[in-house]
Amino acid sequence: MPKDGIGESVKRREDQRFLTGAGNYTDDINRPNQTYVYFLRSPSAHGRIRSLDIAAASAAPGVVKIFTGDDMAAAGLGGLPCGWEITSTDGSKMAEPPHPILAQGKVRHVGDPIVAVVAETREQAKDAAEMVAVDIEELSAAVDMSAALQGAPFVHDELESNLCYDWSLGDKDATEAAFAGAARVVSIEIVNNRLVANPMEPRSAIGEYEAATDQHTLYTTSQNPHVIRLLMGAFVLSIPEHKLRVVAPDVGGGFGSKIFHYAEEAFVTWASKQIKRPIKWTSDRSEAFVSDAQGRDHVTKAELALDADAKFLGLRVDTMANMGAYLSTFAPAVPTWLYATLLAGQYQTPAIHARVRAVFTNTVAVDAYRGAGRPEATYLLERIVEQAARETGLSPFEIRRRNFIQKEQFPYPTPVAVEYDIGDYEATLSKVEKMADVAGFPARKAEAAARGKLRGLGLSCYIEACGIAPSALVGALGARAALYEVATVRVNPTGSISVFTGTHSHGQGHETTFAQVVADRLGVPFEQVEIVHGDTDRIPFGMGTYGSRSLAVGGAALAKAVDKVIEKGKKIAAHLMEASAQDVVYEDGAFKVAGTDKSIPFGQVALTAYVPHQYPIEELEPGLEETAFYDPKNFTYPAGSYVCEVEIDPETGAVEICNFCAADDFGNIVNPMIVEGQVHGGLAQGLGQALVENCAYDETGQLVSGSFMDYAMPRADLFPTFKVDTETTACTHNPLGVKGCGEAGAIGSPPALINAALDALSPLGVKHIEMPLAPSRVWAAIAAAKPSEGAAAATMAATPTAAPTSAAEPAKSESKPGLMGRIFGRS
Amino acid sequence: MPQVSMTVNGKRMAGEVEGRTLLVEFLRENLRLTGTHVGCDTSQCGACVVHVNGDSVKSCSILALAADGAEVTTIEGMAAADGALSQLQEAFRDYHGLQCGFCTPGMIMSAADLIKSNPNPTETEVREWLEGNICRCTGYQNIVKAILAAAARMRGEADPDFAAFAAE
């Protein structure tokens, strides 16, 4: 293995520019003669626009032009498209209402853009926006999902309902039968709280148009510039690919929120042509709270059937998922194919049925946020398994071990349409049990009690589906795009290598790890390899970075492209060495004739490819550049076990995380340092959700937590030093054997923390608590539990966020559980 | 329009601003020193931290005119002229104390102020000091390590034994 190859904690090459202030983020870019746009947004959650007067504002100092929804309609612009179509259980297609760039007729959430003011400076645009007279007739708002399903007010009048779809997965009859034969049924009702992704870089976009060439350029804070080019070019603005360049330069974090195509991007691209000047928009943080797609927001009722030995027999799930006011790019897929398919977890539950209703409300759109569906599934499952442990009197470790899929059972088809290729759940559980010194917990608990603190230990065993995704499969499930990945490996004449990847790095360190992969596979020095990403004019194609897919899919494309380079190189080398190509092997950066001492270094082959004086020119084109598309055969299934220990101050309700241990199986690891960093970051977001983060709306649809003053961002003092470690079972179906690590921490950690808190609080009679564990909420739960358990139950029922879902109605048809199994095959 | 002048990273800089121009706007737009970032509008995230007369401050909460005549240091002034990183920057790289890089300039400027006033901070002191710096990527762990390691190096000591650290 060369230095700095696969498995080495190579220090990141992107750090030099970030550490010296030389990064190039979208807001750092200014274009000649640039203007600025400010979006005047709806202060109301729901209302009808009675009138709009821009006359005075248009005459304000510095104003270039003001645009309204009528201008968009007159130009015949499309609305923002949704990239995934879900089919309801009854066979009908999901409701897909229009999503205009600027509001037309109605406003549907606080922050819905109404007017775009383009001016010479940011402040002039804001000054002028205050002079726009908007008269909005306030309508009552649909906010709570249960109420929204009961009838008016309707977010989209033409739908005469707030239901987007009513979908189900799994064998309903088999599940009913499992419950009929159960020795015990455990039930739970939980809320998965809405979150705001809040990457530290607010979104920004610059649109620029060159009339002489009819060329559009969009600089934008995106995780997937090609996807934006496709969605915006084809569906919104009708600009063909060759006339539209999308650049996503350095991007300051995404976590899902920068996957989606947003109105502001379409506006600056289109309007820059109208005014013939570049237009820049940069979001304020307060604006981001009402314009970036948000995450999670499920209300779920679930039941788990067990036999007398606490073996799981069946799982029944009924979920309401909030879509917000409009369908964001991937929104419909998140609570369905990224959620219900993971409900088997690490367990051998034979029958599972899930019903999911997606609901429109007068709130900001909800879409994928780090984990996307999988955290919701894991939270539900690991809470109900914990509840089962408590009700059966088994330890949390024992009940899980009894139900684990055993390592010799892989490949393992689950009853919710996926087939796990490989795993070893006992290995990660045993590892975390040791790391967390679970045996020593009783002593720590006693010591805490002596200080007046309640100490609890919580476990969570998660699985996720990453490496999104096999195109034929997701196509069958409603995706309107493919999800392969693309890489080009260009060997330059002197042997240096330029790699063009369709994934996008916004913190993940691809410029380092992808270079490690190429250097390792080619046996060349790491320094010789440069990674290029983020520009549709430089990269052939790509689907971007999300769903922990970059290495598992993008890295696999890279490996394929490298292999193609080696194959061509063998032919060139064979010619040079007067041998047969079949006899040439590639080892340690050199082409060799097997069984002889004949050898030509890689660099000489590269030079020959570009200076083909002695070359098989009749059979082979000059040059050494290969492109590969890699379409994955299956998802990858990272899994792991997490243990959290907390101490609760019963007088104030304050919760302190004392200890957190994570044992993950990510398959093969390219750069352990970067993987650890990804786990830390995921844990901080998952623990943030469980402990402090909460995106809250009041009953009128006003966002109560609309800035960092009320939306708690995790800070450094919230966490102890995490202990993280890995076990490895290599993925069986991609060339690198990798699974993905970006989302695990956010998926596995929330139930570990809540289970720890309930472990601490259960002696007081507290049986249930919602995220986040705000001190006031913990204190109220303790206070309510004190007199009697009955009082505690009454308080829980009265918790406004814990609105019960209505009972599941009989479904007419079911999505076929064997669908994915059939596509993947077993062998 | 009012005139403002200040010494930025050792160089005398002057320009025309409005009364309402913030120091961060003057740095980013007038001087094109775009390493200082803006991540919030409520003075909490700390992406904009710079040094004014030696103290770390949030440049989004100070008017450019209020810094008239001041000595200002930004992230661009932390490395040597030849690009050689300072010990603090080097430690951030060694310990993977950054991912997307957006909060990093503010983190570095804040940490530099900590080490100046407290050359031998504990892990708890580092975590508490960073109350005004939000990072969404790293979970802070490697930032804390980087700062502790940088402080040790500046004291002429070896890096702390972080394996023992996590086992505590």
Add this chain to the structure above:
Amino acid sequence: MYNFEYAKPDNLETAKSLMAREGAQALAGGQSLTPTMKQRLAQPELLVDITGLPELKGVARVDGGVRIGGGVRHVEVERSAEVQAAAPALAQLAGKIGDPQVRNRGTLGGSIANNDPSACYPAAVLALDGVVSTSNGRDIAAADFFQGLYETALEEGELVTAVTFKAPMRAAWMKFPQPASRFSLVGVFVAQFADGHRVAVTGASESGVFRHGDLEAALNTGGDLDSVAVSPSGLIADLHGTPEYRANLIRVQAKRGAAAMV
């Protein structure tokens, strides 16, 4: 932000004449005012930067206490030997306001003139029987100075020049932070003087900072604070806590503060 005229006087007299102008607003550290103006929630015509006034600087021991200039920054109070000697709890309070960058800019005068209901300093001024000196030559007792949410006894254009705190026998500052803003969800300053205890509470009440008589009485009589009924009436209800929760925190923090006094 709306635009405005900016002036930075170098002496109090000039500052006073500038402050007498229509639409004038004093700018101290600007850690509350600047964000407020960025949200366009304030529209001063003239911003008078008072950070260059020598009359507002300095910390000095005075008979039975410590006098701190209105323009003294939190970081200076935190690290002041005089303050640490006279009232270590006051230094501690200053060291927990906001974050290090806020403490490097924010001032005592700016904080109490703003009188945010969740600010820390007002609790100390009230608990340490502070007297607020102003540019109009007035000395205002703490009890008269704070007059409800963002309201003080200051007149138009009047600046806080100094606050004189009495040195307690013992005192403690107990801050329970709101998880997002890190302002006080409830902050309790407990101080013991020869003539009894003072308990001042910030962050909790819809009427701003206040003293809690029943808790003071219980401390004066050596009573059990757990048995004191703290009424939730008039306390703040928001995303982060109910009035009942805040009432509980007042009692718990007062109890812990009494035990922790130094």
